[in-house]
Structures are given as C-alpha cells and as structure tokens.
Amino acid sequence: MSLDTSLDAERLLDWFAETARDLPWRRPECTAWGVLVSEIMLQQTPVARVEPIWHEWLARWPTPSAMAKASQGDVLRAWGKLGYPRRALRLHAAAQAIAGQHGDVVPSDVDTLLALPGIGAYTARAVAAFAYGQKCPVVDTNVRRVVARAVHGAGDAGPPSTAKDMRDVEALLPDERAAVYSAALMELGALVCTARAPKCADCPVFDTCAWQRNGRPAYDGPAKAVQKFAGTDRQVRGLLLDVLRGTTEPVAKARLDVVWSDAGQRDRCLHSLLTDGLVEQTDDGRFALPGEHTAGETAETAVGDPGPGERVPGEPLASGR
C-alpha cells in the first residue's frame, strides 16, 4: 500500500496499462541483458535515438558473452552517435564481467549490479525492477520531477539527493506490482508530467496532485546549470572520434587535425581520449579506435606539439570510405 495517495497506485497502474508506449525493452520476451543495454543507452539520451541502435545491438550481441568477445572498436562504432561513448566502453566491460564472473547472467541483486562498470544508483535499481520485477526505488529525473510536483507541491525537483530521493519513492511503492508502478511513474514524467508544458489535462492523478492544490507555483530552487556544448572539449572529442568511427584503418594525425582549428585544444582532447581508452595509437604513430590494431602494448605517446622527432606519416594513400 502506498502511504501517500497523491500518486495512487491503482490510478497510475490503470493509466499505464492503457497508455504506456510499446517499447521493445518492456516486452515480456526481452531478456535482462536487453533491459540492461537499454538502460545504459537511455542515460541522458532520448528514446527515439536509442531504439534503432538497441535493436541492432541485441541482434548482433544477444548475450553478455557475445558482446564480451567483440572488440572495443566494434562496440564504439556500433554505438554510433548516441553520445557519451564512455558508456559503450563501460557496457562492454560490464558484459565481460557478467560473462566471466556471473555465468553470463545479468545479476539481479542491486549491490552486485552496482559493482559493475557504468551502473549507478539508478541503473542498478532499474534493472532489478524492470528485468527481475523487484520492489526497489527507481529514481530518475522523471520520477524526481513527478514526486516534487505531485507529492511535495513544488514546481520542479531541486538538486538531486540520492538518499532522500530514494526514501521519498520508497514510501510510494505499493507492495503489489511495485516494478510496474516504477515504470508507470517514469512514464508519467516522460509523457505527461514533463519538464516544459506538462499535460495536466491528461494526468491520471490530477485531482490529488499537490502542485495543483498549491496553485501551481513556479520552481523556486537554485538555478539548474545548463551545460554549454559548442566550443567545449566535448564537441572536439566528438569530432575526433567521429573521424575514427568512420574508418577501419588507423588514420594519420593530419586527418584529425582538420576537424578543429585550435591546435592546443585539439591535442588536449586527443590526449584525453587516449587516457580514457577511447582512442589508441598504433606503433607507427597513427590513431584508431581501441582494441583492433595494437598487437603489442599501446604507447600513450605524446600527441602534443609536432616535434622534430615525432613520427607523423603522411596522409594514407587510400583515404577510402
């Protein structure tokens, strides 16, 4: 039984049954691995961009052990432009851990999930709930906003506070069908109780919503920091990686130099990509996605100022692709 009737379980479950999107990772035949892949891809990335890639991934790598055998470069290429490619590397590492240490079965225990790379407080509980039907607080940005409004009567959620957010949601979870309720809470935030222009006329809990009762006050918390993108290292790293995604053969540094005019920033970004393991340098000084062209150890050699001694081969003759 939920203690707070502002998000009544019966209403929410009924609404969810009627209007929930038919997403592939919600289908009964979807494996726990499919759920895990979806949750990683959906981190900070909209459903519409994830769906086609998710289908490709599950067809190509239907189990953790299947993905574990793939190279990092293949995984990064398949990730495409979903963004935050470190997620792909961590998912690949998680697949190897699951294949090697968990009998190729995605763990169902929250603490075991938390120990895997790329799986944090949200994703661990999302997998436990959506793949294994467990009752545990699944708190994402949608849920935080729904609770802030419907329960606390605020215009929006304040800064995240994992412990408090989870306590809030824990108190709402019904004993029966808690996992479906968790999905419904997220769906409500995604489709109705949206950040901008919420569709309150379509809301199943409109008449018990504390925000309505409060006269729909505006958000009064601290301003949310909006990240810049244009001109940042994130943009430059993305441009560099995009070159390497488009080739199978390692590329000369000159091929990377053309994507950004500021040489200092360019080299800093290339170096950080090497440090992050998203790029590797071959023995002849060219650059490639990791795990495909490095027979020996990967030298994280200087990529800074083109000094006299640096090996910088000319443009590949066949700039195929």
Added chain:
DNA sequence: GACCCGTGGCC
C-alpha cells in the same frame, strides 16, 4: 558537491 563527459531536437 562540483564538474566533466556527446549529440540532436524542440520551442
């Protein structure tokens, strides 16, 4: 807790 990490679509 602050800051960093991609990418694209929408109003």
Added chain:
DNA sequence: TGGCCAAGGGT
C-alpha cells in the same frame, strides 16, 4: 537563435 532538455555515472 540559443537556451533547455533527454531513463546518469565517475571522479
């Protein structure tokens, strides 16, 4: 046009 937003995680 550009700020804002999108199922976060790691350091």
